Amino acid sequence: MQSLANLASNIIDREAFASCTNDFSRISYLLSCSEFVSLLQKSLLDEQTTYLKCSKTSTEYREKGNEAYASHNNNLALTFYNQAIRYAPSYSRELSLAYGNRSATLFNLKYYYLASQDVHRGLNLLSLNEEDDKRRERLEQRLQQCLKNKSEEIQTNDNENNRVENELEQLKSNQTFNVNYPSLTTYADIHTSLDRGRHVVSANISSLLKPGTIILIEQAYASVLLPSAWLTHCHTCLRRLHLILFSCSQCTRAVYCSLDCLQQSIVWHAFECRLTIDRLDKMQLLALRLITKTGWQYLYKNKLEFENYLKQNSTEYQIENHKQKIYEWNNYENILKLETNSHKRTIDDLFQRSIQACIIGLSLINNTSFSRDAYEKIDYQIYICSLILSHLQSLPCNAHEISEFIYHRLSPLSSSCIEIGAGIYATLSLFNHSCNPNVIRNFIGKTVIVRLLSSISSNNIELLDNYGCLSATMDKNERQKKLDEQYHFECQCQPCIEQWPNYDQLPEGTGEKNITSKKFDEAFKRLIDGERPSINDLNIFEEFIAQCDEQMQENKNVKGKVYNNAQEAYKQCLNFFxxxxxxED
Structure with missing residues:
Protein backbone atom coordinates (compact mmCIF):
# COMPACT_ATOMS: atom_id res chain seq x y z
CA MET A 1 0.00 0.00 0.00
CA GLN A 2 2.97 2.31 0.57
CA SER A 3 4.04 2.01 -3.09
CA LEU A 4 0.51 2.93 -4.18
CA ALA A 5 0.62 6.01 -1.97
CA ASN A 6 3.87 7.06 -3.64
CA LEU A 7 2.33 6.66 -7.09
CA ALA A 8 -0.85 8.44 -6.01
CA SER A 9 1.22 11.41 -4.82
CA ASN A 10 2.01 12.12 -8.47
CA ILE A 11 -1.69 12.14 -9.36
CA ILE A 12 -3.46 13.73 -6.42
CA ASP A 13 -3.26 17.46 -5.74
CA ARG A 14 -1.99 17.40 -2.15
CA GLU A 15 -3.10 20.97 -1.47
CA ALA A 16 -6.63 20.15 -2.58
CA PHE A 17 -6.58 17.01 -0.41
CA ALA A 18 -5.27 19.02 2.55
CA SER A 19 -8.24 21.38 2.23
CA CYS A 20 -10.64 18.48 2.92
CA THR A 21 -11.87 18.88 6.49
CA ASN A 22 -13.50 15.52 7.22
CA ASP A 23 -13.34 11.85 6.29
CA PHE A 24 -16.26 12.02 3.87
CA SER A 25 -14.75 14.88 1.87
CA ARG A 26 -11.33 13.18 1.78
CA ILE A 27 -12.74 9.99 0.25
CA SER A 28 -15.03 11.97 -2.07
CA TYR A 29 -12.05 13.87 -3.41
CA LEU A 30 -9.95 10.73 -4.03
CA LEU A 31 -12.73 8.77 -5.72
CA SER A 32 -13.60 11.73 -7.95
CA CYS A 33 -10.18 11.40 -9.58
CA SER A 34 -10.56 8.88 -12.43
CA GLU A 35 -6.80 8.45 -12.82
CA PHE A 36 -6.48 7.56 -9.13
CA VAL A 37 -9.40 5.09 -9.33
CA SER A 38 -7.76 3.39 -12.34
CA LEU A 39 -4.53 3.09 -10.38
CA LEU A 40 -6.47 1.79 -7.38
CA GLN A 41 -8.08 -1.04 -9.37
CA LYS A 42 -4.65 -2.65 -9.81
CA SER A 43 -4.10 -2.81 -6.04
CA LEU A 44 -7.40 -4.25 -4.81
CA LEU A 45 -7.47 -7.34 -2.60
CA ASP A 46 -8.03 -9.95 -5.28
CA GLU A 47 -9.24 -13.52 -4.91
CA GLN A 48 -6.87 -15.45 -2.66
CA THR A 49 -5.31 -18.67 -3.94
CA THR A 50 -3.20 -19.63 -0.92
CA TYR A 51 -5.91 -21.06 1.34
CA LEU A 52 -7.99 -23.10 -1.10
CA LYS A 53 -9.41 -26.56 -0.45
CA CYS A 54 -7.36 -29.40 -1.93
CA SER A 55 -8.39 -33.06 -2.22
CA LYS A 56 -4.78 -34.18 -2.67
CA THR A 57 -3.58 -32.42 0.49
CA SER A 58 -6.56 -33.75 2.44
CA THR A 59 -5.73 -37.29 1.34
CA GLU A 60 -2.08 -36.86 2.30
CA TYR A 61 -3.03 -35.75 5.81
CA ARG A 62 -5.54 -38.58 6.14
CA GLU A 63 -2.91 -41.14 5.15
CA LYS A 64 -0.51 -39.71 7.75
CA GLY A 65 -3.34 -40.02 10.25
CA ASN A 66 -3.85 -43.65 9.25
CA GLU A 67 -0.17 -44.38 9.92
CA ALA A 68 -0.36 -42.78 13.36
CA TYR A 69 -3.63 -44.61 14.08
CA ALA A 70 -2.05 -47.95 13.13
CA SER A 71 0.81 -47.16 15.54
CA HIS A 72 -1.76 -46.50 18.31
CA ASN A 73 -0.71 -42.84 18.47
CA ASN A 74 -4.25 -41.50 18.67
CA ASN A 75 -3.35 -37.91 19.57
CA LEU A 76 -1.09 -37.56 16.53
CA ALA A 77 -3.69 -39.27 14.36
CA LEU A 78 -6.29 -36.77 15.58
CA THR A 79 -4.03 -33.87 14.57
CA PHE A 80 -3.65 -35.24 11.04
CA TYR A 81 -7.36 -36.03 10.64
CA ASN A 82 -8.22 -32.47 11.71
CA GLN A 83 -6.02 -31.18 8.90
CA ALA A 84 -7.58 -33.65 6.46
CA ILE A 85 -10.99 -32.18 7.33
CA ARG A 86 -9.64 -28.64 6.98
CA TYR A 87 -8.43 -29.28 3.41
CA ALA A 88 -11.27 -31.51 2.21
CA PRO A 89 -13.63 -29.84 -0.30
CA SER A 90 -17.27 -29.50 0.76
CA TYR A 91 -19.52 -32.55 0.28
CA SER A 92 -16.54 -34.56 -0.99
CA ARG A 93 -15.56 -38.19 -0.50
CA GLU A 94 -12.38 -36.93 1.19
CA LEU A 95 -14.44 -35.08 3.79
CA SER A 96 -16.57 -38.14 4.51
CA LEU A 97 -13.47 -40.32 4.92
CA ALA A 98 -11.79 -37.78 7.19
CA TYR A 99 -14.85 -37.52 9.45
CA GLY A 100 -15.10 -41.29 9.62
CA ASN A 101 -11.44 -41.72 10.51
CA ARG A 102 -11.54 -38.92 13.08
CA SER A 103 -14.53 -40.60 14.72
CA ALA A 104 -12.49 -43.80 15.14
CA THR A 105 -9.69 -41.87 16.85
CA LEU A 106 -12.10 -40.02 19.13
CA PHE A 107 -13.69 -43.37 20.00
CA ASN A 108 -10.30 -44.78 21.03
CA LEU A 109 -9.71 -41.69 23.18
CA LYS A 110 -13.13 -42.29 24.82
CA TYR A 111 -14.69 -39.07 23.56
CA TYR A 112 -17.82 -40.96 22.57
CA TYR A 113 -20.13 -37.98 22.08
CA LEU A 114 -17.69 -36.25 19.72
CA ALA A 115 -17.09 -39.55 17.93
CA SER A 116 -20.83 -40.07 17.40
CA GLN A 117 -21.17 -36.55 15.97
CA ASP A 118 -18.41 -37.28 13.44
CA VAL A 119 -20.09 -40.58 12.57
CA HIS A 120 -23.28 -38.70 11.67
CA ARG A 121 -21.29 -36.20 9.57
CA GLY A 122 -19.56 -39.02 7.74
CA LEU A 123 -22.83 -40.88 7.13
CA ASN A 124 -24.50 -37.78 5.68
CA LEU A 125 -21.82 -37.55 2.99
CA LEU A 126 -21.94 -41.18 1.80
CA SER A 127 -23.16 -42.11 -1.66
CA LEU A 128 -25.28 -45.06 -2.75
CA ASN A 129 -22.66 -47.56 -3.93
CA GLU A 130 -21.18 -50.83 -2.73
CA GLU A 131 -18.03 -49.32 -1.23
CA ASP A 132 -19.96 -46.69 0.72
CA ASP A 133 -22.48 -49.31 1.85
CA LYS A 134 -19.64 -51.13 3.61
CA ARG A 135 -18.44 -47.89 5.19
CA ARG A 136 -21.99 -47.09 6.25
CA GLU A 137 -22.20 -50.42 8.03
CA ARG A 138 -18.91 -49.82 9.89
CA LEU A 139 -19.92 -46.31 10.90
CA GLU A 140 -23.32 -47.45 12.16
CA GLN A 141 -21.61 -50.13 14.23
CA ARG A 142 -19.31 -47.49 15.73
CA LEU A 143 -22.32 -45.34 16.52
CA GLN A 144 -23.88 -48.19 18.47
CA GLN A 145 -20.61 -48.71 20.35
CA CYS A 146 -20.54 -45.00 21.24
CA LEU A 147 -24.03 -45.25 22.74
CA LYS A 148 -23.10 -48.45 24.58
CA ASN A 149 -19.96 -46.90 26.14
CA LYS A 150 -21.59 -43.57 26.95
CA SER A 151 -21.19 -44.08 30.71
CA GLU A 152 -17.39 -44.27 30.30
CA GLU A 153 -17.22 -40.96 28.41
CA ILE A 154 -14.21 -38.75 29.14
CA GLN A 155 -15.52 -35.25 29.68
CA THR A 156 -14.09 -32.61 27.35
CA ASN A 157 -14.85 -29.72 29.68
CA ASP A 158 -11.98 -30.45 32.04
CA ASN A 159 -9.47 -28.39 30.08
CA GLU A 160 -8.25 -25.04 31.37
CA ASN A 161 -10.17 -22.84 28.94
CA ASN A 162 -13.54 -24.39 29.75
CA ARG A 163 -12.79 -24.00 33.44
CA VAL A 164 -12.10 -20.31 32.84
CA GLU A 165 -15.30 -19.98 30.77
CA ASN A 166 -17.28 -21.39 33.69
CA GLU A 167 -15.58 -18.93 36.03
CA LEU A 168 -16.60 -16.11 33.68
CA GLU A 169 -20.26 -17.08 33.79
CA GLN A 170 -20.07 -17.25 37.57
CA LEU A 171 -18.46 -13.81 37.72
CA LYS A 172 -21.21 -12.31 35.55
CA SER A 173 -23.95 -13.78 37.70
CA ASN A 174 -22.41 -12.25 40.83
CA GLN A 175 -22.34 -8.67 39.48
CA THR A 176 -24.83 -5.83 39.42
CA PHE A 177 -24.43 -3.76 36.27
CA ASN A 178 -24.77 -0.06 35.47
CA VAL A 179 -28.17 0.71 33.90
CA ASN A 180 -26.86 3.26 31.38
CA TYR A 181 -23.54 1.52 30.64
CA PRO A 182 -24.41 -2.19 30.93
CA SER A 183 -20.82 -3.42 30.52
CA LEU A 184 -19.81 -1.50 33.67
CA THR A 185 -20.70 -2.73 37.13
CA THR A 186 -22.47 -0.35 39.48
CA TYR A 187 -19.09 0.58 40.99
CA ALA A 188 -18.31 2.67 37.90
CA ASP A 189 -19.89 5.35 35.76
CA ILE A 190 -19.00 7.61 32.83
CA HIS A 191 -18.27 11.32 33.23
CA THR A 192 -17.45 13.86 30.53
CA SER A 193 -15.20 16.91 30.67
CA LEU A 194 -13.38 19.09 28.16
CA ASP A 195 -9.91 18.06 29.31
CA ARG A 196 -10.57 14.33 29.98
CA GLY A 197 -13.29 13.64 27.41
CA ARG A 198 -15.51 10.71 28.32
CA HIS A 199 -13.86 8.79 31.14
CA VAL A 200 -14.60 6.13 33.75
CA VAL A 201 -14.95 7.04 37.43
CA SER A 202 -15.75 5.18 40.64
CA ALA A 203 -19.37 5.23 41.83
CA ASN A 204 -21.70 3.98 44.58
CA ILE A 205 -18.87 3.46 47.06
CA SER A 206 -19.95 3.12 50.68
CA SER A 207 -16.69 1.59 51.94
CA LEU A 208 -13.18 0.96 50.63
CA LEU A 209 -13.26 -0.91 47.30
CA LYS A 210 -10.47 -3.46 47.37
CA PRO A 211 -8.23 -4.80 44.57
CA GLY A 212 -10.05 -7.45 42.57
CA THR A 213 -13.36 -5.58 42.52
CA ILE A 214 -14.82 -6.07 39.05
CA ILE A 215 -15.42 -2.85 37.14
CA LEU A 216 -16.27 -4.10 33.65
CA ILE A 217 -17.11 -7.29 31.75
CA GLU A 218 -17.48 -6.75 28.01
CA GLN A 219 -17.40 -8.62 24.73
CA ALA A 220 -15.57 -7.21 21.74
CA TYR A 221 -17.87 -5.70 19.13
CA ALA A 222 -15.43 -7.07 16.56
CA SER A 223 -12.18 -8.99 16.87
CA VAL A 224 -9.50 -10.53 14.65
CA LEU A 225 -6.78 -13.11 15.11
CA LEU A 226 -3.16 -12.50 14.24
CA PRO A 227 -1.99 -14.71 11.33
CA SER A 228 0.18 -16.66 13.81
CA ALA A 229 -3.03 -17.81 15.56
CA TRP A 230 -5.17 -18.48 12.48
CA LEU A 231 -4.73 -22.27 12.67
CA THR A 232 -4.61 -22.68 16.47
CA HIS A 233 -7.53 -20.55 17.64
CA CYS A 234 -11.21 -20.21 16.81
CA HIS A 235 -11.85 -17.29 14.46
CA THR A 236 -15.12 -16.45 16.21
CA CYS A 237 -14.58 -16.77 19.98
CA LEU A 238 -10.73 -16.61 19.86
CA ARG A 239 -10.40 -19.62 22.16
CA ARG A 240 -7.62 -22.11 21.48
CA LEU A 241 -8.84 -25.17 19.58
CA HIS A 242 -9.17 -28.27 21.72
CA LEU A 243 -9.37 -31.83 20.32
CA ILE A 244 -11.27 -31.08 17.11
CA LEU A 245 -11.75 -28.27 14.63
CA PHE A 246 -14.39 -27.18 12.16
CA SER A 247 -13.40 -25.46 8.96
CA CYS A 248 -14.90 -22.94 6.57
CA SER A 249 -16.52 -24.80 3.68
CA GLN A 250 -14.69 -22.67 1.09
CA CYS A 251 -11.22 -21.93 2.50
CA THR A 252 -8.62 -23.43 4.83
CA ARG A 253 -7.77 -20.15 6.57
CA ALA A 254 -10.69 -19.96 9.01
CA VAL A 255 -11.10 -22.71 11.61
CA TYR A 256 -13.51 -22.92 14.53
CA CYS A 257 -13.96 -24.69 17.84
CA SER A 258 -17.62 -25.56 17.22
CA LEU A 259 -20.35 -25.56 14.60
CA ASP A 260 -22.01 -22.74 16.50
CA CYS A 261 -18.93 -20.52 16.11
CA LEU A 262 -18.66 -21.48 12.44
CA GLN A 263 -22.27 -20.49 11.81
CA GLN A 264 -21.88 -17.20 13.69
CA SER A 265 -18.92 -16.28 11.48
CA ILE A 266 -20.81 -16.66 8.21
CA VAL A 267 -22.16 -13.11 8.60
CA TRP A 268 -18.70 -11.64 8.04
CA HIS A 269 -16.46 -14.44 6.81
CA ALA A 270 -18.60 -15.01 3.71
CA PHE A 271 -17.24 -11.69 2.38
CA GLU A 272 -13.66 -12.02 3.64
CA CYS A 273 -13.21 -15.67 2.68
CA ARG A 274 -11.93 -15.20 -0.86
CA LEU A 275 -10.02 -11.94 -0.35
CA THR A 276 -6.26 -11.78 0.18
CA ILE A 277 -6.69 -10.38 3.68
CA ASP A 278 -3.20 -11.57 4.62
CA ARG A 279 -2.04 -8.36 2.88
CA LEU A 280 -3.70 -6.36 5.67
CA ASP A 281 -2.20 -5.57 9.06
CA LYS A 282 -4.31 -6.21 12.16
CA MET A 283 -5.85 -2.72 12.31
CA GLN A 284 -6.72 -2.76 8.61
CA LEU A 285 -8.28 -6.21 8.98
CA LEU A 286 -10.19 -5.07 12.07
CA ALA A 287 -11.52 -2.06 10.13
CA LEU A 288 -12.73 -4.43 7.41
CA ARG A 289 -14.23 -6.77 10.03
CA LEU A 290 -16.18 -3.88 11.55
CA ILE A 291 -17.89 -3.30 8.21
CA THR A 292 -18.51 -6.96 7.31
CA LYS A 293 -19.79 -7.85 10.77
CA THR A 294 -22.12 -4.85 10.94
CA GLY A 295 -23.52 -5.67 7.51
CA TRP A 296 -24.78 -3.60 4.62
CA GLN A 297 -28.44 -3.74 5.66
CA TYR A 298 -27.74 -1.87 8.92
CA LEU A 299 -25.29 0.53 7.30
CA TYR A 300 -27.76 1.29 4.51
CA LYS A 301 -30.58 1.89 7.00
CA ASN A 302 -28.46 4.43 8.92
CA LYS A 303 -26.69 5.95 5.92
CA LEU A 304 -28.02 9.49 6.36
CA GLU A 305 -27.17 9.70 10.07
CA PHE A 306 -23.71 8.16 9.70
CA GLU A 307 -22.86 10.31 6.68
CA ASN A 308 -23.79 13.43 8.65
CA TYR A 309 -21.44 12.28 11.40
CA LEU A 310 -18.62 11.60 8.93
CA LYS A 311 -19.07 15.09 7.52
CA GLN A 312 -19.08 16.81 10.94
CA ASN A 313 -16.75 14.57 12.94
CA SER A 314 -16.94 16.89 15.96
CA THR A 315 -16.40 16.00 19.62
CA GLU A 316 -19.56 17.86 20.61
CA TYR A 317 -21.62 15.68 18.28
CA GLN A 318 -20.23 12.51 19.84
CA ILE A 319 -20.85 13.57 23.44
CA GLU A 320 -24.37 14.79 22.77
CA ASN A 321 -25.42 11.53 21.12
CA HIS A 322 -24.00 9.30 23.83
CA LYS A 323 -26.04 11.05 26.50
CA GLN A 324 -29.32 10.20 24.82
CA LYS A 325 -29.48 6.41 25.14
CA ILE A 326 -28.13 3.30 26.81
CA TYR A 327 -24.53 2.72 25.76
CA GLU A 328 -24.52 -0.89 24.54
CA TRP A 329 -21.38 -2.89 23.73
CA ASN A 330 -22.95 -4.27 20.53
CA ASN A 331 -24.13 -0.97 19.03
CA TYR A 332 -22.06 -0.08 15.95
CA GLU A 333 -22.80 3.62 16.40
CA ASN A 334 -20.83 3.60 19.68
CA ILE A 335 -17.82 2.14 17.87
CA LEU A 336 -18.07 4.57 14.95
CA LYS A 337 -18.10 7.58 17.27
CA LEU A 338 -14.94 6.73 19.20
CA GLU A 339 -12.16 9.33 19.08
CA THR A 340 -10.16 9.40 15.81
CA ASN A 341 -7.72 12.24 16.64
CA SER A 342 -8.16 13.29 13.03
CA HIS A 343 -7.41 16.94 13.85
CA LYS A 344 -4.02 15.94 15.31
CA ARG A 345 -2.88 13.87 12.33
CA THR A 346 -0.54 15.06 9.60
CA ILE A 347 -1.75 15.40 6.02
CA ASP A 348 0.57 12.55 5.03
CA ASP A 349 -0.97 10.30 7.71
CA LEU A 350 -4.50 11.12 6.53
CA PHE A 351 -3.48 10.62 2.89
CA GLN A 352 -2.02 7.17 3.60
CA ARG A 353 -5.06 6.06 5.59
CA SER A 354 -7.46 7.41 2.96
CA ILE A 355 -5.77 5.32 0.29
CA GLN A 356 -5.89 2.25 2.56
CA ALA A 357 -9.60 2.86 3.13
CA CYS A 358 -10.24 3.05 -0.61
CA ILE A 359 -8.35 -0.20 -1.26
CA ILE A 360 -10.20 -2.08 1.50
CA GLY A 361 -13.60 -0.59 0.67
CA LEU A 362 -13.46 -1.07 -3.10
CA SER A 363 -12.07 -4.59 -2.68
CA LEU A 364 -15.09 -5.44 -0.54
CA ILE A 365 -17.49 -3.80 -3.01
CA ASN A 366 -15.99 -5.02 -6.29
CA ASN A 367 -14.82 -8.51 -5.34
CA THR A 368 -17.59 -9.73 -3.03
CA SER A 369 -21.38 -9.59 -2.86
CA PHE A 370 -21.34 -7.31 0.21
CA SER A 371 -23.37 -4.54 -1.46
CA ARG A 372 -24.80 -4.65 -4.97
CA ASP A 373 -25.97 -1.06 -4.45
CA ALA A 374 -22.42 0.15 -3.83
CA TYR A 375 -21.11 -1.77 -6.83
CA GLU A 376 -23.19 0.48 -9.07
CA LYS A 377 -23.35 3.79 -7.16
CA ILE A 378 -20.38 6.02 -6.38
CA ASP A 379 -22.06 7.69 -3.39
CA TYR A 380 -22.37 4.31 -1.64
CA GLN A 381 -18.71 3.62 -2.40
CA ILE A 382 -17.76 6.94 -0.81
CA TYR A 383 -19.92 6.11 2.22
CA ILE A 384 -18.35 2.68 2.84
CA CYS A 385 -14.78 3.90 2.29
CA SER A 386 -15.41 6.88 4.60
CA LEU A 387 -16.56 4.56 7.38
CA ILE A 388 -13.40 2.49 6.94
CA LEU A 389 -11.24 5.64 7.00
CA SER A 390 -12.82 6.67 10.30
CA HIS A 391 -12.05 3.22 11.74
CA LEU A 392 -8.47 3.27 10.46
CA GLN A 393 -7.95 6.38 12.60
CA SER A 394 -9.90 5.34 15.70
CA LEU A 395 -8.68 1.74 16.00
CA PRO A 396 -4.98 2.45 16.76
CA CYS A 397 -6.19 4.71 19.61
CA ASN A 398 -9.02 2.50 20.89
CA ALA A 399 -8.56 -1.17 19.93
CA HIS A 400 -6.96 -3.52 22.45
CA GLU A 401 -4.54 -6.39 22.18
CA ILE A 402 -6.18 -9.72 23.05
CA SER A 403 -3.81 -12.16 24.72
CA GLU A 404 -3.47 -15.72 25.94
CA PHE A 405 -1.44 -16.72 29.00
CA ILE A 406 1.19 -19.32 28.10
CA TYR A 407 2.19 -21.31 31.17
CA HIS A 408 5.46 -23.24 30.89
CA ARG A 409 5.44 -26.14 33.33
CA LEU A 410 9.19 -26.72 33.14
CA SER A 411 10.15 -23.04 33.36
CA PRO A 412 7.27 -21.27 35.15
CA LEU A 413 9.03 -17.92 35.46
CA SER A 414 9.11 -17.63 31.66
CA SER A 415 5.29 -17.85 31.53
CA SER A 416 3.71 -14.75 30.02
CA CYS A 417 0.79 -13.34 28.05
CA ILE A 418 1.18 -13.58 24.27
CA GLU A 419 -0.82 -11.47 21.83
CA ILE A 420 -3.15 -13.58 19.68
CA GLY A 421 -5.41 -10.89 18.24
CA ALA A 422 -7.07 -7.51 18.59
CA GLY A 423 -10.56 -6.35 19.47
CA ILE A 424 -12.58 -3.16 19.67
CA TYR A 425 -14.65 -2.65 22.83
CA ALA A 426 -17.21 0.14 23.12
CA THR A 427 -16.89 0.77 26.88
CA LEU A 428 -13.32 -0.41 27.51
CA SER A 429 -12.24 2.25 25.00
CA LEU A 430 -13.50 4.97 27.36
CA PHE A 431 -10.82 4.27 30.00
CA ASN A 432 -8.06 6.88 29.97
CA HIS A 433 -4.38 6.08 30.48
CA SER A 434 -2.03 6.32 33.42
CA CYS A 435 1.57 5.14 33.65
CA ASN A 436 0.55 3.93 37.13
CA PRO A 437 -2.90 2.39 36.46
CA ASN A 438 -5.44 1.46 39.12
CA VAL A 439 -7.17 -1.22 36.99
CA ILE A 440 -5.99 -4.38 35.24
CA ARG A 441 -7.39 -6.24 32.19
CA ASN A 442 -7.78 -9.98 31.64
CA PHE A 443 -9.15 -11.73 28.56
CA ILE A 444 -11.20 -14.90 28.30
CA GLY A 445 -11.42 -15.42 24.57
CA LYS A 446 -12.71 -12.10 23.25
CA THR A 447 -14.35 -11.11 26.56
CA VAL A 448 -12.44 -8.63 28.71
CA ILE A 449 -12.67 -8.33 32.50
CA VAL A 450 -11.43 -5.16 34.20
CA ARG A 451 -10.66 -5.26 37.94
CA LEU A 452 -9.27 -2.80 40.42
CA LEU A 453 -5.51 -3.13 40.84
CA SER A 454 -5.44 -0.85 43.86
CA SER A 455 -8.03 0.23 46.42
CA ILE A 456 -10.51 3.05 45.77
CA SER A 457 -11.82 4.97 48.77
CA SER A 458 -14.44 7.38 47.36
CA ASN A 459 -16.69 8.24 44.43
CA ASN A 460 -15.64 10.12 41.28
CA ILE A 461 -12.04 8.90 41.32
CA GLU A 462 -10.96 8.29 37.73
CA LEU A 463 -10.29 4.63 36.93
CA LEU A 464 -7.22 4.45 34.73
CA ASP A 465 -5.98 1.75 32.39
CA ASN A 466 -2.47 1.43 30.98
CA TYR A 467 -1.73 1.69 27.26
CA GLY A 468 1.52 -0.30 27.43
CA CYS A 469 3.71 2.33 29.10
CA LEU A 470 4.36 1.57 32.78
CA SER A 471 6.41 4.02 34.84
CA ALA A 472 8.23 1.15 36.58
CA THR A 473 9.55 -0.37 33.35
CA MET A 474 9.92 2.52 30.88
CA ASP A 475 11.62 5.93 31.09
CA LYS A 476 9.41 9.01 30.90
CA ASN A 477 10.75 10.22 27.54
CA GLU A 478 10.20 6.81 25.98
CA ARG A 479 6.66 6.65 27.39
CA GLN A 480 5.77 10.13 26.19
CA LYS A 481 7.12 9.43 22.70
CA LYS A 482 5.16 6.19 22.33
CA LEU A 483 1.91 7.67 23.68
CA ASP A 484 2.16 10.70 21.41
CA GLU A 485 2.91 8.64 18.28
CA GLN A 486 0.03 6.18 18.72
CA TYR A 487 -2.51 7.97 20.91
CA HIS A 488 -1.76 11.63 20.14
CA PHE A 489 -1.62 13.02 23.67
CA GLU A 490 0.97 14.21 26.16
CA CYS A 491 0.57 12.15 29.31
CA GLN A 492 -0.03 14.23 32.44
CA CYS A 493 -0.40 11.38 34.94
CA GLN A 494 1.22 11.61 38.37
CA PRO A 495 4.32 9.51 37.51
CA CYS A 496 4.98 11.69 34.45
CA ILE A 497 4.49 15.01 36.25
CA GLU A 498 6.51 13.95 39.30
CA GLN A 499 9.00 11.92 37.23
CA TRP A 500 8.71 8.74 39.23
CA PRO A 501 11.77 6.47 39.00
CA ASN A 502 11.92 3.08 37.28
CA TYR A 503 11.68 -0.09 39.36
CA ASP A 504 15.43 -0.30 40.05
CA GLN A 505 15.38 3.14 41.70
CA LEU A 506 12.20 2.60 43.73
CA PRO A 507 12.53 2.72 47.53
CA GLU A 508 12.81 -0.61 49.33
CA GLY A 509 9.79 -2.03 51.13
CA THR A 510 6.28 -0.77 50.40
CA GLY A 511 7.03 2.96 50.58
CA GLU A 512 7.38 5.67 53.21
CA LYS A 513 5.38 3.54 55.62
CA ASN A 514 6.83 0.05 55.43
CA ILE A 515 4.24 -2.71 55.80
CA THR A 516 5.20 -6.35 56.22
CA SER A 517 3.31 -9.64 55.98
CA LYS A 518 4.70 -13.12 56.54
CA LYS A 519 1.92 -14.66 54.42
CA PHE A 520 2.78 -12.33 51.53
CA ASP A 521 6.51 -13.09 51.81
CA GLU A 522 5.86 -16.85 51.73
CA ALA A 523 3.40 -16.66 48.82
CA PHE A 524 5.74 -14.40 46.84
CA LYS A 525 8.67 -16.77 47.42
CA ARG A 526 6.59 -19.71 46.18
CA LEU A 527 5.79 -17.78 43.01
CA ILE A 528 9.44 -16.79 42.45
CA ASP A 529 10.51 -20.40 43.08
CA GLY A 530 8.28 -21.48 40.20
CA GLU A 531 5.38 -23.04 42.08
CA ARG A 532 2.01 -22.74 40.40
CA PRO A 533 -0.07 -20.31 42.48
CA SER A 534 -3.26 -21.27 44.25
CA ILE A 535 -6.44 -19.28 44.76
CA ASN A 536 -5.24 -18.77 48.32
CA ASP A 537 -2.07 -17.12 46.98
CA LEU A 538 -4.18 -14.79 44.83
CA ASN A 539 -6.22 -13.83 47.90
CA ILE A 540 -3.04 -13.20 49.90
CA PHE A 541 -1.67 -10.80 47.26
CA GLU A 542 -5.05 -9.09 46.99
CA GLU A 543 -5.31 -8.60 50.75
CA PHE A 544 -1.72 -7.37 51.07
CA ILE A 545 -2.24 -4.68 48.41
CA ALA A 546 -5.49 -3.66 50.14
CA GLN A 547 -3.69 -3.52 53.50
CA CYS A 548 -0.99 -1.27 52.06
CA ASP A 549 -3.56 0.99 50.38
CA GLU A 550 -5.60 1.30 53.57
CA GLN A 551 -2.63 2.18 55.76
CA MET A 552 -1.16 4.58 53.21
CA GLN A 553 -4.35 6.35 52.05
CA GLU A 554 -2.88 9.77 52.75
CA ASN A 555 0.39 8.93 51.02
CA LYS A 556 -0.01 9.57 47.30
CA ASN A 557 3.71 9.37 46.60
CA VAL A 558 5.49 6.62 44.70
CA LYS A 559 5.25 3.22 46.39
CA GLY A 560 8.21 0.92 47.02
CA LYS A 561 9.51 -2.24 45.37
CA VAL A 562 7.57 -4.62 47.62
CA TYR A 563 4.26 -2.91 46.75
CA ASN A 564 5.19 -3.10 43.07
CA ASN A 565 6.09 -6.79 43.50
CA ALA A 566 2.72 -7.45 45.11
CA GLN A 567 0.86 -5.91 42.17
CA GLU A 568 2.90 -7.88 39.64
CA ALA A 569 2.39 -11.12 41.59
CA TYR A 570 -1.33 -10.40 41.73
CA LYS A 571 -1.44 -9.85 37.95
CA GLN A 572 0.32 -13.18 37.40
CA CYS A 573 -2.18 -14.98 39.63
CA LEU A 574 -5.08 -13.42 37.75
CA ASN A 575 -3.56 -14.79 34.53
CA PHE A 576 -3.70 -18.29 35.98
CA PHE A 577 -7.30 -18.14 37.14
CA GLU A 584 3.07 -26.16 27.66
CA ASP A 585 5.84 -28.43 28.96
Missing amino acids: YHSIHI
Missing part, protein backbone atom coordinates in the same frame (compact mmCIF):
# COMPACT_ATOMS: atom_id res chain seq x y z
CA TYR A 578 -9.12 -15.54 35.03
CA HIS A 579 -7.38 -15.45 31.65
CA SER A 580 -7.38 -17.69 28.59
CA ILE A 581 -4.53 -20.09 29.31
CA HIS A 582 -2.48 -22.63 27.39
CA ILE A 583 -0.19 -25.03 29.23
